[in-house]
Amino acid sequence: MTDNEKEHVYKEDEKNLLEWTVFSVSVLLILGILGYLIYQTVVYKPGSPDLDVTYVNDPSPHAPYRYFIRIKNDGQETAEEVQIEMVLELDGEEMEVAMLTIPYSPKQSTREGWVIFSKDPSEADTLYARVVSYKKP
């Protein structure tokens, strides 16, 4: 055997099609992610959370006075321990308050939940939902 041939024997086998596929997909994936992250880093502006609460009446057989609540964070930062309250008012007096706590509301994401009243909301003249508090993660 010549030196050249010996070299050839030891050398790792040439990569096959599968390995080249895995490699190229991986490279594309990683470059894509790096590009995405660099873009995000460049355009990143520090800011605070900004939560939007929407609700809709959503009764169920066991909870006739139930409301479905959706929280969307339009801000630049995640909000932690979000407290949402939904209030029934009659003649300016609070009839009932229902609370909902959400552990995290990530930026640009939506979280959903329900609140259930014991009194009939149709007896109230005012109904509103609002975010009471959240904390910086």
Next chain:
Amino acid sequence: MSNNKPIAESIAEYAQGIVGGLLFSFPLLFTMEVWYAGFLAQPFQLLIMVVATFLLLLGYNRYAGMHPGTSWKDVVIDSFEEMGIGLVMSFLILLMLNRIQLMDNSLDEIMGKVITEAMFVSIGVSVGTAQLGNSAKEEDELAEEEDQQHTTAVKRGEKRRSTKFALVVLALCGSVIVGGSVAPTEEVLLLAAEAKPIHILFIALVSILLSTVVCYFSDFKGTDKPNGEPKLYDIVFETCLSYSTALIASAFILWYFVGFGGNGLWIITSQCIVLGLLASLGASAGRLLIK
């Protein structure tokens, strides 16, 4: 080409990698703090994480991977593949566990979760390929024949593994794998906050003791060192090396997952030392695992 590697062999290698990757990263895939870290992390933190993991993979593949003595080119290719597999696996598992919802979650949230988990999966894939792959393949290779070229390459690999730099790289990998599975949890902060100084002192002493024990046995017993008995200097040096690497790795993972914002210097130190107990075992045992 005639000497293409058979497809079956590469499938087996990938399977080993995937199994290994899951073995090391399942605890983290099942930890909610890691999912949270995914969307709490700022883009630049994710970027640093990806780069740091890639460097770690390069280091690990260079010094401990399944092909000792390979060229940088192969090391780079392997690292890309491992990270790619890590990303895909992490995405699929998170999807299966319903931790990401393609419709409801923002791209930021999905990317954050997938990238954070993928970093651990890819390190796992790398370790898995090296650990599960070695035994079967090496026997085959040894049985084949005493190939001159092969043995020099193995020697080259062994020599490479014993440098101080290699020790640091392996210690880093070990600390990240062992420490990483605990760092995101609230318990580290809780332990650090509730510990009295005496507890922290003992944790530090025990970490150093563990490192010493592991360094002593992994390096000097069983291997044929020319002069037999280890020198005191070597033990002290390597213990310091692995403990300080473990502390640095702990600080980095803690910064990434929980952040130090608002914590006093004492709490930060305590957090690092508490996590350092695990990380130091990882750092020194990294070499045992890698042999």
